Amino acid sequence: MNFIPTQLSGCFILEPKMITDSRGYFMESFNEQTFQKGIGQHVHFVQDNQSYSTKGVLRGLHYQCGVHAQAKLVRVLQGEVLDVAVDIRPGSVTYGQYVAEVLSAENQRQMFVPRGFAHGFVVLSETATFFYKCDNLYNKESEGGIQYNDPALDIDWGLPESELLISEKDMILPTFENAKKVW
Ligand SMILES: Cc1cn([C@H]2C[C@H](O)[C@@H](COP(=O)(O)OP(=O)(O)O[C@H]3O[C@@H](C)C(=O)[C@@H](O)[C@H]3O)O2)c(=O)[nH]c1=O
Secondary structure, three states: OEEEEOOOOOOEEEEOOOEEEOOEEEOOOOOHHHHHHHHOOOOOOOEEEEEEEEOOEEEEEEEEOHHHOOOEEEEEEEOEEEEEEEEOOOOOOOOOOEEEEEEEOOOOOEEEEOOOEEEEEEEOOOEEEEEEEEOOOOOHHHEEEOOOOOOOOOOOOOOOHHHOEEOHHHHOOOOHHHHOOOO
16 A cells, blocks of 8 residues: 655545456555554544445535544545545644545545545546545534635636535535634
8 A cells, every 4th residue: 555645744645556366456445554554643443434426416525523523534436536635724834725636446546534624525427436434423513514615725626517416515514714713
């Protein structure tokens, strides 16, 4: 597994080692020991999530507040997405900046999104199955979010606005400026 640091400290792109033979391929998609050494910290995952979406579906930007904050290790089982992580750590030198990475079943890349980040993705392929590990349990009351199209973040989602499909819940998320009053 290659661990590629991004410009946001603590946020990594992971490239699993694919071992191919005449049958197909084998890879370790997660190995706790390799993972902790690669990112240089102890993270204990306690919940796995999976979602299926069609092209243009944009989920995000989401986070959980306070003691319920979650680090996430995300990947795509089928299809292709543009995955986005926004640094919302107060005092961080890269506060308000984001990284975006294409994750697909083909490239098998993963993104490690630390606590203190907002996270979202948009589906680029006809359909996509998205899988992620979380180091803290879901807590509905602690859910927070930021508008995906906030000009202050200026995220290039890679698809025209008219092709995006967004939940009612995500359509009414606050701006970055207003969200930061509560986290
Ligand atoms: C996230 C989550 C949702 N749910 C429920 C709540 C709701 O009824 C239904 C769908 O929830 P949502 O609309 O929030 O699902 P979704 O928009 O897919 O939310 C996810 O988006 C991505 C970008 C993330 O980073 C995740 O942490 C999570 O926030 O599933 C759980 O039961 N457990 C969970 O862990």
